[in-house]
Amino acid sequence: MTTNTSFSEADLEGLVLEWLGDGWRPAHGQDIAPGTGERESWDELLIRPRLLAALRRLNRGVPEQYLQQACAEIAAPASQDAITENYRMHKMFVDGYRMSYLDPDGTEQNPTLRLIGAEETDNDWIAVSQVTLVQGDYKRRFDVALYCNGMPVSIMELKRA
Numbered sequence: 001m002t003t004n005t006s007f008s009e010a011d012l013e014g015l016v017l018e019w020l021g022d023g024w025r026p027a028h029g030q031d032i033a034p035g036t037g038e039r040e041s042w043d044e045l046l047i048r049p050r051l052l053a054a055l056r057r058l059n060r061g062v063p064e065q066y067l068q069q070a071c072a073e074i075a076a077p078a079s080q081d082a083i084t085e086n087y088r089m090h091k092m093f094v095d096g097y098r099m100s101y102l103d104p105d106g107t108e109q110n111p112t113l114r115l116i117g118a119e120e121t122d123n124d125w126i127a128v129s130q131v132t133l134v135q136g137d138y139k140r141r142f143d144v145a146l147y148c149n150g151m152p153v154s155i156m157e158l159k160r161a
Helices: 010-019 048-058 064-075 082-095
Strands: 024-030 126-135 138-148 149-156
Touching: 010 126, 010 138, 048 064
Parallel strands: 024 126
Antiparallel strands: 126 138, 138 149
């Protein structure tokens, strides 16, 4: 008698979320779907409210309006090329986001905003299963998307063993 020891994709997904459980809070794609207060639309993977919350938490002293402006600028792609965009985001993760504004006294401020904190506990880590992305007629469901401070940092596609 043989025993079926292969995992389904759903089993593997659950196992991956369990393994990630020490640092990553598990969630389901429905939890971050548009209309939940998380993702703004089906065609965007970014979770803007979490990014804005991280900018506030990591960059105290920068006025709210400029943090909102930075969030919008960070989220806006500068290129349609995936490699170029990945490099742009990587640079911001490592070097921060440089901006300029005038404070209430009229003095120009040039802070470099941090997107990711130096300590693990400074950041919001979530592992989300079954994240749906819709762009025109193109619909894709990712098995697991890893987010740090609302920014997708990794996508996992799992296959049945």
